[in-house]
Amino acid sequence: NLQESESENKLDGETASDSESKSEFGGSPPVPTSDDTPEVLNRALSNLSSRWKNWWVRGILTLAMITFFFIIIYLGPMVLMTIVMCVQIKCFHEIITIGYNVYHSYDLPWFRTLSWYFLLCVNYFFYGETVTDYFFTLVQREEPLRILSKYHRFISFALYLTGFCMFVLSLVKKHYRLQFYMFGWTHVTLLIVVTQSHLIIHNLFEGMIWFIVPISCVICNDIMAYMFGFFFGRTPLIKLSPKKTWEGFIGGFFATVLFGLLLSYVMSGYRCFTCPVEFNNDTNSFTVDCEPSELFQLQEYNIPLVLQSVVGWKTVRMYPFQIHSIALSTFASLIGPFGGFFASGFKRAFKIKDFANTIPGHGGIMDRFDCQYLMATFVNVYIASFIRGPNPSKLIQQFLTLRPDQQLHIFNTLKAHLVDKGLLGSPEDA
Amino acid sequence: QEVYLEERLRELDLRSDSDVPDVPPPTDSTPEILKRALSGLSARWKNWWIRGILTLAMISGFFLIIYLGSFMLMLLVLSIQVKCYHEIITIGYRVYHSYDLPWFRSLSWYFLLCVNYFFYGETVADYFATFVQRREQLQFLIRYHRFISFALYLTGFCMFVLSLVKKHYRLQFYMFAWTHVTLLITVTQSHLVIQNLFEGMIWFLVPISSVICNDITAYIFGFFFGRTPLIKLSPKKTWEGFIGGFFSTVVFGFVFSYFLAQHQYFVCPEEYNSETNRFVTECEPSELFQMKKYSLPPLLQAVLGWEAVNMYPFQMHSIALSTFASLIGPFGGFFASGFKRAFKIKDFADTIPGHGGIMDRFDCQYLMATFVHVYITSFIRGPNPSKLLKQLLVLQPEQQLNVYKTLKSHLLEKGILQPSLRG
Numbered sequence: 059n060l061q062e063s064e065s066e067n068k069l070d071g072e073t074a075s076d077s078e079s080k081s082e083f084g085g086s087p088p089v090p091t092s093d094d095t096p097e098v099l100n101r102a103l104s105n106l107s108s109r110w111k112n113w114w115v116r117g118i119l120t121l122a123m124i125t126f127f128f129i130i131i132y133l134g135p136m137v138l139m140t141i142v143m144c145v146q147i148k149c150f151h152e153i154i155t156i157g158y159n160v161y162h163s164y165d166l167p168w169f170r171t172l173s174w175y176f177l178l179c180v181n182y183f184f185y186g187e188t189v190t191d192y193f194f195t196l197v198q199r200e201e202p203l204r205i206l207s208k209y210h211r212f213i214s215f216a217l218y219l220t221g222f223c224m225f226v227l228s229l230v231k232k233h234y235r236l237q238f239y240m241f242g243w244t245h246v247t248l249l250i251v252v253t254q255s256h257l258i259i260h261n262l263f264e265g266m267i268w269f270i271v272p273i274s275c276v277i278c279n280d281i282m283a284y285m286f287g288f289f290f291g292r293t294p295l296i297k298l299s300p301k302k303t304w305e306g307f308i309g310g311f312f313a314t315v316l317f318g319l320l321l322s323y324v325m326s327g328y329r330c331f332t333c334p335v336e337f338n339n340d341t342n343s344f345t346v347d348c349e350p351s352e353l354f355q356l357q358e359y360n361i362p363l364v365l366q367s368v369v370g371w372k373t374v375r376m377y378p379f380q381i382h383s384i385a386l387s388t389f390a391s392l393i394g395p396f397g398g399f400f401a402s403g404f405k406r407a408f409k410i411k412d413f414a415n416t417i418p419g420h421g422g423i424m425d426r427f428d429c430q431y432l433m434a435t436f437v438n439v440y441i442a443s444f445i446r447g448p449n450p451s452k453l454i455q456q457f458l459t460l461r462p463d464q465q466l467h468i469f470n471t472l473k474a475h476l477v478d479k480g481l482l483g484s485p486e487d488a
Numbered sequence: 489q490e491v492y493l494e495e496r497l498r499e500l501d502l503r504s505d506s507d508v509p510d511v512p513p514p515t516d517s518t519p520e521i522l523k524r525a526l527s528g529l530s531a532r533w534k535n536w537w538i539r540g541i542l543t544l545a546m547i548s549g550f551f552l553i554i555y556l557g558s559f560m561l562m563l564l565v566l567s568i569q570v571k572c573y574h575e576i577i578t579i580g581y582r583v584y585h586s587y588d589l590p591w592f593r594s595l596s597w598y599f600l601l602c603v604n605y606f607f608y609g610e611t612v613a614d615y616f617a618t619f620v621q622r623r624e625q626l627q628f629l630i631r632y633h634r635f636i637s638f639a640l641y642l643t644g645f646c647m648f649v650l651s652l653v654k655k656h657y658r659l660q661f662y663m664f665a666w667t668h669v670t671l672l673i674t675v676t677q678s679h680l681v682i683q684n685l686f687e688g689m690i691w692f693l694v695p696i697s698s699v700i701c702n703d704i705t706a707y708i709f710g711f712f713f714g715r716t717p718l719i720k721l722s723p724k725k726t727w728e729g730f731i732g733g734f735f736s737t738v739v740f741g742f743v744f745s746y747f748l749a750q751h752q753y754f755v756c757p758e759e760y761n762s763e764t765n766r767f768v769t770e771c772e773p774s775e776l777f778q779m780k781k782y783s784l785p786p787l788l789q790a791v792l793g794w795e796a797v798n799m800y801p802f803q804m805h806s807i808a809l810s811t812f813a814s815l816i817g818p819f820g821g822f823f824a825s826g827f828k829r830a831f832k833i834k835d836f837a838d839t840i841p842g843h844g845g846i847m848d849r850f851d852c853q854y855l856m857a858t859f860v861h862v863y864i865t866s867f868i869r870g871p872n873p874s875k876l877l878k879q880l881l882v883l884q885p886e887q888q889l890n891v892y893k894t895l896k897s898h899l900l901e902k903g904i905l906q907p908s909l910r911g
Binding site: 436458 | 720831865881899
């Protein structure tokens with residue numbers, strides 16, 4: 059009888075009530091956070107009271123992170139890709155560690171190994187797809203790469219299946235439910251962390267401005283909402299995060315839109331930010347050089363009559379991209395915070411104060427990046443829907459795998475279309 | 489540190505399992521008529537007969553739907569998907585049922601709707617390109633499809649965040665994750681099944697039949713010859729059943745493909761004819777479905793006495809499909825068995841008398857559907873030409889010219905295009 063033989067009663071009981079009396083952190087003993095603050099800061103701030111000390115530590119670390127961000131941007135796309143990858147791995151590690159801690163005292167075989175294996179598989183799949191799309195000519199030249207890319211999906215699926223079968227074989231009689239929970243936990247984490255980090259990289263390849271402006275808007279909204287809340291905050295926004303206020307929310311929204319407009323204006327002037335990242339076959343490096351698309355060429359816009367009287371100008375010169383930046387900043391301020399609320403709810407559900415202690419004063423990497431995830435997906439969907447068409451080299455690559463008669467058919471249709479549009483001379487010259 | 493750990497575990501109630509309600513014994517849903525007919529037999533044989541009759545009923549139903557055509561098949565796949573999703577969500581709901589979780593059911597169904605909308609828009613729209621071109625509103629929906637789907641999903645996500653209730657955070661997060669993993673399993677794979685179907689009904693029929701055949705033959709071999717247990721998870725499975733089932737399924741797949749490959753109805757990709765507003769399956773059969781002579785390796789020549797054999801190339805592929813169905817497909821079944829033991833349920837539901845729920849019948853099919861899809865995209869089919877053309881026409885004029893020049897040089901090089909007389 060199934061029900062009698064399972065003695066996994068001791069293992070996990072998910073109760074609905076998270077120990078009702080202890081809804082705030084004050085009631086339950088928090089995870090003891092080791093103080094990561096570097097010694098040098100500790101000494102410099104030893105005189106201040108603990109509240110101001112905390113404020114200063116956060117402030118200094120914020121500046122340090124922003125400076126670091128600028129340095130990486132200066133170093134170029136390759137370094138950025140590497141950083142995104144490291145952040146992804148660290149976030150995955152943090153979430154998996156939480157899951158592991160929650161179910162920690164049980165000797166679950168293979169859990170950690172399998173989680174890392176799945177991370178590897180999913181990353182292999184995504185990087186393979188990205189590399190095949192963007193590095194098409196490089197891939198075609200090298201024989202092993204060509205085979206790997208042709209059968210890429212099959213190989214990735216086979217790798218994933220191996221992990222799946224290992225999981226099934228690793229099921230231990232007393233720990234079934236726990237193991238299924240951990241399997242689910244791993245997969246949801248992969249879904250959140252890995253897919254979105256790859257969307258960020260896709261955005262990056264579209265042009266660094268599509269990477270920098272969204273991330274900066276989220277950071278700006280964080281900081282501005284905090285400041286407005288600090289000075290003007292009265293009405294609480296949501297029960298989940300008692301420190302957030304409506305004043306901070308609305309003030310942050312307007313400040314972020316303004317910031318986005320200004321930042322886009324400054325960045326649109328530079329090719330290194332606005333051009334798509336391309337891999338140059340001859341120099342074997344990334345190049346960011348192109349004719350700026352019309353999004354990044356100044357245009358005259360008529361100001362609506364209402365604003366004319368306020369501002370005193372009849373027209374203004376703006377980049378079309380700045381209009382898009384308004385959409386991005388709006389999303390960052392209005393919907394981005396929901397990612398933060400989600401993470402807050404998650405932390406309360408599992409009774410942790412921070413995801414980890416990686417950054418002193420700020421918590422773990424996930425704490426900093428929780429609002430970014432929704433943003434990355436939004437930017438990617440936005441670009442795919444409103445900005446960019448399909449990737450030409452990917453289309454050529456697909457074309458080359460068709461049958462000759464299909465290729466001929468497409469070629470003739472395209473030719474007729476181009477002649478129609480007047481892009482080609484007479485059909486005979488084509 | 490030890491004391492702290494103990495306290496935390498007690499806090500998170502990881503020691504007691506008191507809240508997981510025992511599943512009530514399944515109600516007997518066998519129709520009255522069957523009960524009366526079999527009232528004379530002992531309980532064991534009665535069960536055997538019910539299973540047998542229902543198996544035949546399901547197979548007949550299957551043939552009937554195949555006869556009715558691909559549109560009915562699509563509807564059938566969609567209904568099965570919705571039912572599987574419902575079964576899994578109900579289990580989750582029951583496990584945590586005594587708590588009045590707001591919105592859980594509505595949100596789960598809403599997410600199901602969103603994800604289905606997204607997938608149907610992506611896949612089906614490609615096939616109905618001519619149908620869509622004619623209608624303005626549909627064009628708008630197609631062009632901004634991803635954005636609309638994402639906006640719909642986000643609405644659900646924000647509703648979830650707003651619905652978090654103070655005392656139930658952890659439960660709500662568990663249910664959120666449960667919903668998403670279920671969506672991942674049931675919805676994505678049902679769409680892969682439909683894409684396989686569009687490739688040609690044979691790509692839908694042969695894999696499903698191979699899995700069913702493997703189920704039945706492994707059971708029969710195990711019944712007659714079973715000695716060595718296969719895996720602790722499913723004590724009824726035996727190595728003899730496993731291996732016997734493998735060989736039978738390969739032979740079955742081989743023979744079944746031979747018959748199916750002869751009919752255009754099964755072999756041709758689905759196309760939507762805009763004039764008649766119906767699906768048509770008529771085409772020049774591709775080379776996969778044209779008889780070829782294969783020379784037998786000398787070993788088999790000696791055994792069988794033939795020198796060469798006429799086969800369809802597709803039959804070689806069917807060997808790969810049957811092998812997967814027999815060797816890896818069962819892991820899907822083991823996964824479902826482990827899941828049932830983990831949550832102390834005997835069957836997913838009581839929908840089919842003697843067999844349990846729909847999920848019980850389809851647990852091995854899921855891995856199969858994904859495998860067939862990956863197999864087709866890797867080894868068989870190239871990209872869809874009309875989709876490619878559509879994307880080409882959307883490019884910037886400058887990009888189109890570049891692509892045109894690259895294509896032209898490629899075609900000239902391969903000799904597919906003859907250089908024009910003017911040079």
